[in-house]
Each structure stands twice: as structure tokens, then as C-alpha cells.
Amino acid sequence: MKIVLPVILVVGTAGLMVLALVSGGNARGTVGIAGGSAMFTPKGTTPEVALHNLLVDVQRRHWDRAYDALSKTSKADKEDFIQDWTGSNGSLRSFSALEGFDPRPLHITDDQAEMRVALHWSTPVGPIEDVRDIHLVREGDIWRAVWPKYKIPAVPAEVIPVTYLRWDLVTGTADDQWGSKNVDAPRVRIISMNAVNTAEGAIVMGEVVNEDTIPAFVNVNSTLVDGSGNAIDDETSFDKIDHVLLPKQVTPYRIDFPNIDLNKVKNVRIDVKAALVPASADPVIGVMDQKLDTDAQGKAVLQGELLNESGQTVNISHVIASFYDNSGKVVWVSDGYVDRALLPQSSEPFAVEIPKNVSDKVHNFHVVVNQYSLARS
Amino acid sequence: MPRLISICALLCLLGVSPAQDVRAPQNLTAGEEGSVSTTGSGNATFYLFGPGVSDKQDVNLGEDVRLPGSDLQNAGQYFAVLCSGDCRSTSFFVSAARPSSLTFLVHPSRVPVAQNDAVSGVAILFDKFRNLELTAESVDFQLNAGKASLLSRAVPEKDGIAWFRAASGKSAGALQVTASLNDLETLRAVQQVASEPCNLRITGQRNASGILVQTEPVHDCTGNPVPDGTIVTFTATEDGKKSTVDAPIKQDIARAQIAASGPAVISAASGVVMGNELRLGGH
Numbered sequence: 001m002k003i004v005l006p007v008i009l010v011v012g013t014a015g016l017m018v019l020a021l022v023s024g025g026n027a028r029g030t031v032g033i034a035g036g037s038a039m040f041t042p043k044g045t046t047p048e049v050a051l052h053n054l055l056v057d058v059q060r061r062h063w064d065r066a067y068d069a070l071s072k073t074s075k076a077d078k079e080d081f082i083q084d085w086t087g088s089n090g091s092l093r094s095f096s097a098l099e100g101f102d103p104r105p106l107h108i109t110d111d112q113a114e115m116r117v118a119l120h121w122s123t124p125v126g127p128i129e130d131v132r133d134i135h136l137v138r139e140g141d142i143w144r145a146v147w148p149k150y151k152i153p154a155v156p157a158e159v160i161p162v163t164y165l166r167w168d169l170v171t172g173t174a175d176d177q178w179g180s181k182n183v184d185a186p187r188v189r190i191i192s193m194n195a196v197n198t199a200e201g202a203i204v205m206g207e208v209v210n211e212d213t214i215p216a217f218v219n220v221n222s223t224l225v226d227g228s229g230n231a232i233d234d235e236t237s238f239d240k241i242d243h244v245l246l247p248k249q250v251t252p253y254r255i256d257f258p259n260i261d262l263n264k265v266k267n268v269r270i271d272v273k274a275a276l277v278p279a280s281a282d283p284v285i286g287v288m289d290q291k292l293d294t295d296a297q298g299k300a301v302l303q304g305e306l307l308n309e310s311g312q313t314v315n316i317s318h319v320i321a322s323f324y325d326n327s328g329k330v331v332w333v334s335d336g337y338v339d340r341a342l343l344p345q346s347s348e349p350f351a352v353e354i355p356k357n358v359s360d361k362v363h364n365f366h367v368v369v370n371q372y373s374l375a376r377s
Numbered sequence: 378m379p380r381l382i383s384i385c386a387l388l389c390l391l392g393v394s395p396a397q398d399v400r401a402p403q404n405l406t407a408g409e410e411g412s413v414s415t416t417g418s419g420n421a422t423f424y425l426f427g428p429g430v431s432d433k434q435d436v437n438l439g440e441d442v443r444l445p446g447s448d449l450q451n452a453g454q455y456f457a458v459l460c461s462g463d464c465r466s467t468s469f470f471v472s473a474a475r476p477s478s479l480t481f482l483v484h485p486s487r488v489p490v491a492q493n494d495a496v497s498g499v500a501i502l503f504d505k506f507r508n509l510e511l512t513a514e515s516v517d518f519q520l521n522a523g524k525a526s527l528l529s530r531a532v533p534e535k536d537g538i539a540w541f542r543a544a545s546g547k548s549a550g551a552l553q554v555t556a557s558l559n560d561l562e563t564l565r566a567v568q569q570v571a572s573e574p575c576n577l578r579i580t581g582q583r584n585a586s587g588i589l590v591q592t593e594p595v596h597d598c599t600g601n602p603v604p605d606g607t608i609v610t611f612t613a614t615e616d617g618k619k620s621t622v623d624a625p626i627k628q629d630i631a632r633a634q635i636a637a638s639g640p641a642v643i644s645a646a647s648g649v650v651m652g653n654e655l656r657l658g659g660h
Contacts (some may be wrong), residue, residue: 248648249608281625
């Protein structure tokens with residue numbers, strides 16, 4: 001009897017250790033803590049296990065092990081493979097970490113497999129989900145991923161002349177006499193507003209135009225008011241707006257009110273605040289080949305390509321799109337970040353999602369691109 | 378002020394017989410010396426209450442009480458109280474001195490050209506002690522754009538304020554706004570800027586990378602060039618796909634490169650103003 005309890009404890013502990021090692025699964029491990037996995041990694045005898053092993057190594061940044069686990073038929077060299085996961089040129093990906101993943105098989109035969117994996121990234125602008133299809137082949141009794149070559153845009157050496165157009169702010173130093181130093185705030189106007197109810201809560205959206213001849217830093221605030229005139233909640237557009245508006249530029253805005261039922265709202269108050277801000281008219285980013293489509297997961301999306309028409313690298317691009325019905329009313333505003341840097345004169349694809357119940361109503365759309373360049377920060 | 382009046386009334390009620398009296402001039406000017414005459418004989422205590430001032434001194438009845446200019450810098454009503462056994466009081470008014478500064482507020486600092494009632498200005502007169510000048514002086518307002526005079530008007534002030542409202546001029550550039558009174562003059566500048574673009578027209582041609590599209594020089598309806606940096610949105614529709622470029626105007630012209638190889642319809646807009654539509658065939 002004296003040894004029964006210790007034996008049970010030892011066996012139980014060993015069982016739990018084995019279980020933990022084998023069924024690491026889709027757990028979203030703590031990123032940045034290395035070690036632990038070297039103890040025991042099951043052989044990639046199935047596509048699921050092989051892909052899981054690869055993604056765990058990527059998550060833990062064990063690049064040697066991850067690259068060694070790839071098929072020899074892969075087109076990517078080691079540097080390409082690492083850059084594919086870690087990003088470059090100060091892109092959003094280079095500030096992100098793979099927090100978790102959810103793989104699922106699409107098609108598996110005896111020696112070929114197509115897997116689709118939802119990658120959950122933790123980024124400075126919030127969690128971002130990316131979906132990737134990965135091809136695996138069986139080599140002997142081990143499954144290995146075939147990694148395509150990561151196409152880094154080839155930028156030729158060239159000189160791009162720029163008529164540098166920017167606005168600076170000068171604070172007057174003349175005297176403090178009343179009325180001698182005022183420069184009015186930019187004149188901006190809300191040109192459309194719509195409020196809708198969704199499963200997540202109420203959403204107020206629309207568009208703002210800068211009617212002035214100088215750049216404006218804009219932010220839209222909204223307050224929901226109930227039948228007795230009390231404020232239910234107030235929120236701002238936060239990052240769902242292009243804050244710096246050049247003269248005559250139009251931006252969509254969207255304000256989310258989580259867990260609020262629009263049926264309880266009697267009135268929506270909305271105001272736009274504008275302030276003077278130094279700004280530059282460069283870089284110019286074109287939004288090419290915009291098209292409403294369905295992505296691999298069957299979701300309605302607006303997709304296209306961002307083309308950097310300037311001579312400087314845009315590190316992080318943020319796409320904001322407004323969607324109109326056939327009467328020109330804004331029925332949805334959607335946004336998304338591009339996790340690759342936009343190199344000069346090169347393009348990157350983007351896609352923003354549209355809810356299914358809205359996609360049928362969409363007749364037209366307008367896309368603006370908010371950009372962040374490290375060189376300007 | 379009500380408290381001041383109450384104190385004076387209380388002090389007066391304390392008196393039972395008019396053994397002395399106090400008289401003050403009806404109007405004094407801020408910052409100038411004045412005097413209050415007294416009657417009777419013997420000693421008394423003199424009190425002065427006014428805006429921002431309270432003073433007490435021993436005086437001889439029958440002599441004038443000197444009021445230094447430093448005690449009378451603030452315009453408004455003052456009370457002089459003389460107590461010797463009983464109290465007598467009088468009040469007098471100190472008005473603002475001659476105007477020494479002209480505060481001038483002009484709105485807005487930027488204004489589109491050819492807008493009615495778009496520029497307004499308010500002039501407020503103060504003396505050197507920052508008292509509001511309430512005398513009915515006339516302020517001259519002048520608006521000049523370059524050498525052209527848009528407005529010249531003398532406006533009498535009312536309750537210390539004179540104001541005007543005027544239309545903006547037809548040319549972009551600085552609008553000099555002047556308010557003057559005698560030797561006082563205050564100058565403000567309003568920037569007149571181009572209004573909305575007018576007749577926005579685009580042209581385009583194919584090149585190796587697609588279509589180079591550009592506007593003709595962009596002007597407002599009075600012929601002023603629209604400021605550089607104003608955004609023109611070019612939209613190309615090709616085979617169900619749409620491409621847009623927000624291009625800033627540089628040297629009166631906005632241009633953009635659009636990647637399109639097939640037949641395309643291109644349009645332009647700046648803010649809420651639409652331009653013409655351009656149809657280009659494919660390669």
C-alpha cells in the first residue's frame with residue numbers, strides 16, 4: 001500500500017508529459033519562448049503532423065529545423081523561407097508574431113496533400129488572420145512541405161524625380177495680441193452617414209471630405225442616444241479612417257459600438273474634428289484591379305493590388321474601403337492591413353472582407369490607402 | 378457692486394444729522410486725477426470704493442479730497458463716503474480714456490474666392506488701461522486685394538464694438554483687412570484661395586506601363602488655379618475591374634499612371650466635383 005500512491009503519481013505524471021508532447025496540436029503557444037520542443041517531436045508520418053511540426057518550428061523561430069523539414073523539391077532557399085515568415089523592409093509582418101494556427105486538409109492522396117492553414121498573427125495593429133494553402137509530398141515515410149519561392153519584388157536601380165510637395169506648420173512669433181495669430185482649422189464635412197445593426201453590435205459609417213486647401217487631421221466621434229436623451233455610448237473612428245486628408249480628399253470612416261442594439265438607439269450624434277497638420281502629398285499609391293470576388297474560403301471580398309507609384313518604400317499600408325448600394329448610400333466600410341512592405345514602383349495584393357448579407361447590395365466601392373513610412377516617423 | 382451699494386447705504390443710515398457733506402464731479406476720465414469737495418469742519422474719514430479699488434484716509438472737513446489717477450484707472454461707478462459721527466456719500470462715474478489700442482478679429486483666415494458674406498471683422502477699442510471704449514467713434518474698415526479695393530466703410534461703434542461683413546474677392550492671394558481710428562490702425566490678412574475646381578477635364582494616352590492620364594490645368598470657375606496638393610481621384614474601369622489613383626495636383630496638373638491594357642473608361646473627381654469621362658481602346 002505504501003508504494004501504490006507514489007507509483008500512481010509517477011505513472012500519471014509521465015502520462016501527462018507524453019500527452020502534452022504528442023498533442024501540442026493547435027495550441028497557441030507563448031511566442032518568443034524557445035525550447036521545450038527539442039525533447040520530443042513526433043515524426044511527420046501524416047500530412048497533419050508534418051505541417052504541425054513545421055508550424056511549431058516557425059512559431060518558435062527554429063529556422064534550421066523548419067527548413068530541414070521541407071521537401072528537397074522546394075523552390076525556396078533558406079533566406080527566402082525565413083523572409084517569407086519574418087517579413088522585411090519594416091513591413092507589418094516584421095513586427096508580427098505567429099500566435100497560433102488552425103490547419104485542415106483539403107485533399108490528400110497516398111503521396112500528395114493539400115492543406116489549408118489559418119495563421120493567427122499578433123501584430124501592433126491587432127490580431128490578423130491569414131489563410132495559406134500548403135502543398136505536402138510524401139518522401140519515404142515522412143511528409144514534407146513543398147515551399148514555393150518567395151517572390152521579393154525586384155526593384156531596378158533608378159532615379160525617380162519627385163516635385164516634393166508638403167505642408168509645414170509655422171507657429172507665429174509676432175505678438176500675443178488677441179486675434180493676431182489665428183489660423184483656422186481645416187474645413188471638413190461629413191458627406192454621408194449610415195448606421196446599421198450587426199451581430200457584434202451597432203456600426204456607424206460614412207464618408208468625410210476635406211473641403212479646404214490645406215491638409216487636415218480628422219477624427220470622427222459618434223454618440224448613441226436613447227429615447228430619454230441619455231448617452232448610451234460614445235466611440236471614435238480610431239484607425240478605421242484615413243486620418244490625414246489632403247485637400248479635396250475623401251475618406252471612409254467606421255465607428256463600432258460593440259454589444260449595442262441599434263433598436264434601442266433613438267438618435268445618433270456625430271461630429272468630425274479637424275486640426276492643422278504638417279503633411280506630404282507623396283507617396284502616391286494606386287489601387288489597381290479592384291474587383292468584388294469570392295476568396296478560397298468562400299467569403300465575399302474586394303481584392304486588388306496596391307501600386308506604389310513613388311520612389312520611397314511604404315512600410316505599412318492600410319486599406320479602407322467604402323461600399324455603396326445602387327442609390328449611392330454607404331452600406332459598409334471595411335479595412336485591412338497589408339503585411340508586406342510596398343517597395344518603390346512595385347505592387348502588393350490586398351483583400352478586404354464584405355459580410356455576406358451586404359455583398360448582394362454592393363453596387364460600387366471606393367478604396368483609400370493609409371500609409372506609414374518608417375523614414376518619415 | 379450690489380455689496381458695495383449695500384455698504385454705502387449702511388454707512389449712510391448710520392448718520393443722523395448732515396453735519397458735513399461730500400460732492401464729486403459727475404464724470405472723470407480713467408487715469409486722470411480728480412477731487413471730491415467736502416463741507417463742514419473738523420476731522421473725518423474718507424472712503425473710496427470703485428472697480429478694483431477701495432481706499433480709506435483721514436481728511437479735514439471743508440477741504441478737497443484729492444483722488445490720484447492711480448486710483449481711477451478702471452472705468453465704472455465709484456462711491457465716495459465721508460464719515461464724521463455720521464456718514465454722507467456720493468457717486469461718480471469714471472469713463473474710459475482716449476482709445477489707445479484697436480483689437481481686431483477677422484474671420485476666417487482662409488476663404489474661397491467669390492463667396493458672399495464670407496469675411497467678417499470685429500473691432501474693439503480700448504484705452505491704455507484696457508477699459509472698453511464706449512464713446513460712439515467710427516472705425517474705418519478697408520479690404521484690399523492687391524491694388525484693388527474691395528471695401529471701404531466707416532462703421533460707428535456700438536457698445537464698444539464695430540463690425541463688418543463682406544464678400545471675398547475674385548482673385549486668389551492675400552486680402553489685406555485694415556481697421557483704423559484716428560492714428561490707430563490694425564492690419565490683418567486673409568488668404569483668399571481658389572474655390573471648387575470647375576470644368577475638370579482629363580486626357581490620357583497609352584504608354585508601356587498602361588495609361589498615363591492627366592488633367593488639363595485645374596482652375597476654379599473664376600479662373601484661379603486650384604492649389605497644388607489638391608487631390609484628384611482618377612478611376613479606370615476595365616473589364617469589370619476598377620483602378621483608382623488619388624493624385625495630387627502639382628503645378629496645376631494632376632497625373633497618374635494606371636495599369637490597364639484593355640479598353641478602359643477613365644473618369645476623374647476632386648472632392649465632390651466630377652470631371653469628364655475618357656474612353657480608351659485596348660492595345
